[in-house]
Amino acid sequence: MVMLDSGERAERTESPASPDQRPAIEISGLVKTYGGHLAVDGLSLAIAPGEVFGLLGPNGAGKTTTVECLVGLREPTAGGITVLGLDPLRDRGEFVRRVSVQPQEASLFPTLTVEETLRLWASLYAEPRTVAETLRRIGLEEQARVRTKALSGGQRRRLLLGVAVIADPRVLVLDEPAAGLDPQARQQLWDLIRAERAAGTTVLLTTHDMTEATELCDRVGIVVGGRLVALGTPRELVHRLGVAHEVCFETDADLAEIEALECVSGVSAQDGQVTVTTGDTDEVVRVAARLGARRIEVRTGRLEDVFLRLAAERPGSAPAEGNTERNTERNGAGR
Numbered sequence: 283m284v285m286l287d288s289g290e291r292a293e294r295t296e297s298p299a300s301p302d303q304r305p306a307i308e309i310s311g312l313v314k315t316y317g318g319h320l321a322v323d324g325l326s327l328a329i330a331p332g333e334v335f336g337l338l339g340p341n342g343a344g345k346t347t348t349v350e351c352l353v354g355l356r357e358p359t360a361g362g363i364t365v366l367g368l369d370p371l372r373d374r375g376e377f378v379r380r381v382s383v384q385p386q387e388a389s390l391f392p393t394l395t396v397e398e399t400l401r402l403w404a405s406l407y408a409e410p411r412t413v414a415e416t417l418r419r420i421g422l423e424e425q426a427r428v429r430t431k432a433l434s435g436g437q438r439r440r441l442l443l444g445v446a447v448i449a450d451p452r453v454l455v456l457d458e459p460a461a462g463l464d465p466q467a468r469q470q471l472w473d474l475i476r477a478e479r480a481a482g483t484t485v486l487l488t489t490h491d492m493t494e495a496t497e498l499c500d501r502v503g504i505v506v507g508g509r510l511v512a513l514g515t516p517r518e519l520v521h522r523l524g525v526a527h528e529v530c531f532e533t534d535a536d537l538a539e540i541e542a543l544e545c546v547s548g549v550s551a552q553d554g555q556v557t558v559t560t561g562d563t564d565e566v567v568r569v570a571a572r573l574g575a576r577r578i579e580v581r582t583g584r585l586e587d588v589f590l591r592l593a594a595e596r597p598g599s600a601p602a603e604g605n606t607e608r609n610t611e612r613n614g615a616g617r
């Protein structure tokens with residue numbers, strides 16, 4: 283089990299939260315059972331103000347149940363949850379003023395325009411953002427007068443996010459916000475979430491997309507079988523779990539010098555195509571280049587490898603389908 287917490291956050295200097303701040307979200311020993319079925323099994327987690335935190339895990343791991351308890355949609359069987367010091371159920375009034383959850387698609391009225399939808403939701407809050415600012419944030423200014431039934435899937439998702447952020451929340455909770463978005467819409471969503479972070483909002487999201495977790499999240503928690511089995515920045519988890527990097531190239535040269543490198547843990551070669559497993563890709567690239575190797579590629583360890591390894595430790599927990607991009611840099615430097 284890899285538990286890396288606030289003391290190690292210095293590695294992500296862009297994170298706006300400092301370790302001594304009171305957590306924005308605190309979950310301690312959360313247990314949730316459905317009948318006799320244990321869905322969340324003693325999960326504890328502290329998320330700092332201004333942090334973008336990603337909850338990852340295979341299907342059925344307990345992410346949605348955790349989020350539902352966190353936002354007061356379900357009552358925990360045991361354990362405690364506070365968000366901004368508030369209990370999601372007992373302090374309901376204050377809680378909904380300060381914590382926004384991205385609503386479901388069904389919350390959109392088909393005949394209202396984008397602008398009317400935002401105005402309607404803004405009317406529920408005492409000090410909302412303006413409709414104009416929210417339209418700009420979600421990039422739907424040109425669609426302001428379009429009825430919601432005529433929006434594309436990606437535009438609907440952005441509007442749903444707009445409904446959540448128009449409240450100007452201190453904490454934003456998003457369950458798989460990028461699911462089903464095309465790459466451009468996904469990038470716009472990430473920009474929006476980054477803008478929320480820059481404004482000081484704490485964001486908790488669930489995702490199956492390892493690229494999203496790596497690119498967007500300050501820290502991630504991996505949940506398997508209702509338990510938190512890893513916690514840290516994506517880089518820390520890749521680094522600490524010793525996920526291997528690879529250097530691939532073509533050469534007919536003698537590989538003895540590469541095999542002898544201390545940082546090399548494996549070399550395989552077939553028909554002049556070589557793959558070197560290593561902890562120091564720079565060193566291998568240097569030697570390979572000196573030996574005249576061609577088409578040198580560096581494949582860095584990925585969060586997905588960490589995820590697959592941790593998920594596999596629990597029987598029956600097949601990893602969910604997600605983004606399986608390989609982080610490949612042609613002739614690039616290593617880590």
Ligand SMILES: Nc1ncnc2c1ncn2[C@@H]1O[C@H](COP(=O)(O)OP(=O)(O)OP(=O)(O)O)[C@@H](O)[C@H]1O
Nearest residue numbers: 316319321339340341342343344345346347348602
């Ligand atoms: N309303 C419910 N009644 C009974 N069991 C439930 C209910 N909701 C979830 N479960 C079970 O609790 C466990 C955790 O489910 P949960 O939806 O929290 O997982 P998840 O990590 O969000 O999964 P996914 O990635 O598939 O959305 C699963 O075994 C699921 O079948």
